[in-house]
Amino acid sequence: MGKFSRSWDLVKQSFAILRSDKQLMLFPVLSAIACFIVTTIMATGGAFLMMPARASALAAGEQFHPNQSPMFMLGMFALYVVNYFVIVFFNVALVGVANSRLMGGTWTFRDGLELAWARKGTILQWAFVAATVGVILRTLEERMGLLGRLIMRIIGVVWTLACYFVVPVLAFEDLTPIAAVKRSSKLFRDTWGEKVIGGFSLSLVSMMLMLPGIGLVIVAAYLGGVAGLLIGLVIMFVYFLLLSVFMSAVGGIFNAALYRYACFKQVPPAFSHDLIASAWAPKT
Numbered sequence: 001m002g003k004f005s006r007s008w009d010l011v012k013q014s015f016a017i018l019r020s021d022k023q024l025m026l027f028p029v030l031s032a033i034a035c036f037i038v039t040t041i042m043a044t045g046g047a048f049l050m051m052p053a054r055a056s057a058l059a060a061g062e063q064f065h066p067n068q069s070p071m072f073m074l075g076m077f078a079l080y081v082v083n084y085f086v087i088v089f090f091n092v093a094l095v096g097v098a099n100s101r102l103m104g105g106t107w108t109f110r111d112g113l114e115l116a117w118a119r120k121g122t123i124l125q126w127a128f129v130a131a132t133v134g135v136i137l138r139t140l141e142e143r144m145g146l147l148g149r150l151i152m153r154i155i156g157v158v159w160t161l162a163c164y165f166v167v168p169v170l171a172f173e174d175l176t177p178i179a180a181v182k183r184s185s186k187l188f189r190d191t192w193g194e195k196v197i198g199g200f201s202l203s204l205v206s207m208m209l210m211l212p213g214i215g216l217v218i219v220a221a222y223l224g225g226v227a228g229l230l231i232g233l234v235i236m237f238v239y240f241l242l243l244s245v246f247m248s249a250v251g252g253i254f255n256a257a258l259y260r261y262a263c264f265k266q267v268p269p270a271f272s273h274d275l276i277a278s279a280w281a282p283k284t
Contacts, residue, residue: 006275007205013271014250014257021101023109024094028248031090035083042082046075077135084127092116092123092171094252095259099168102257102268115171122170126177133159164188167252168259187262192280202254206247213239 018024093112100107116123137159141152165184169175175183213236220232258279260266267273 003201004204004208006278007201009272010254010275010279011202011205011250013275014253016270017098017101017253017268018246018249021097024097024101024253025245025249026109027090027094027097027112027252028245031087031248032245034086034090038082038086039079042075042079046072077131080131080135081124081127084130085124088123088127088130088167088170089116089120091167091252092119094249095168095256096171098253098256099172099260102253102260102270104269119170119174122174122176122180126166126170126180129177129181130163161185161188165255165259165262168256172259187259188280191262202247202251206243209243209247210240213243 093116096115097107097109097112099105100111137152137156141149141156144152162181162185165187166177166180169180169183169187173180173183216239217229217232217236220235221229224231257268257271257276260268261276267276
């Protein structure tokens with residue numbers, strides 16, 4: 001079975017859980033809304049705070065470079081931390097409810113939020129760690145040459161795999177951020193090995209599902225000219241938003257299923273054992 005076929009089957013099996021509890025889609029929706037609100041508020045506040053420095057630079061006849069200001073850098077880091085917190089908060093809630101549904105439980109949307117709220121302190125600590133690592137890797141990658149950027153990207157991939165189960169670990173084991181990374185890395189390594197290749201790709205499925213939206217714009221522009229193009233773009237934008245919500249929910253469900261397999265070697269009834277076991281394969 002090829003990667004796309006395997007990925008498509010995993011999405012379909014995750015969708016079976018999502019179809020039984022459509023409230024799971026509320027978590028990525030609220031996450032996106034909260035991130036937008038937080039970003040807007042912080043960006044607006046940051047712009048006001050930078051106005052005196054900008055005015056001083058203009059008065060002196062100098063060019064204003066906000067990205068070189070310590071205040072700007074601090075503000076961007078704070079924005080990273082807050083957005084990470086929001087995203088992980090709702091992901092913890094999503095994974096909590098998804099795990100319950102996978103095992104035939106009856107957790108509700110409220111139960112997921114209560115779980116995330118109970119972990120808010122740990123989630124904030126993790127957001128700080130994740131933002132710090134992300135900023136460091138990005139800064140080093142931008143300042144290095146081609147070889148350095150390649151090395152940083154490899155390190156980034158290793159970090160991503162090590163953190164693959166951090167969200168469910170934070171949700172169910174309530175460890176500190178560093179302990180959660182170690183636990184996540186150990187679960188992944190003990191289950192699939194240290195050198196692996198992905199046996200699935202949700203991004204690949206997402207790209208394939210984006211094609212109808214792109215095709216709609218092309219057809220609308222061909223049939224309706226400029227007006228058709230504008231209508232098609234609006235519909236495509238809405239479709240992409242819904243697709244993003246759907247794939248985020250599917251990703252959370254699948255992450256919970258893989259976590260259960262890594263921890264207990266249990267495959268939820270909605271999933272195929274072969275698909276779960278081959279989600280990652282040893283690199284040969």
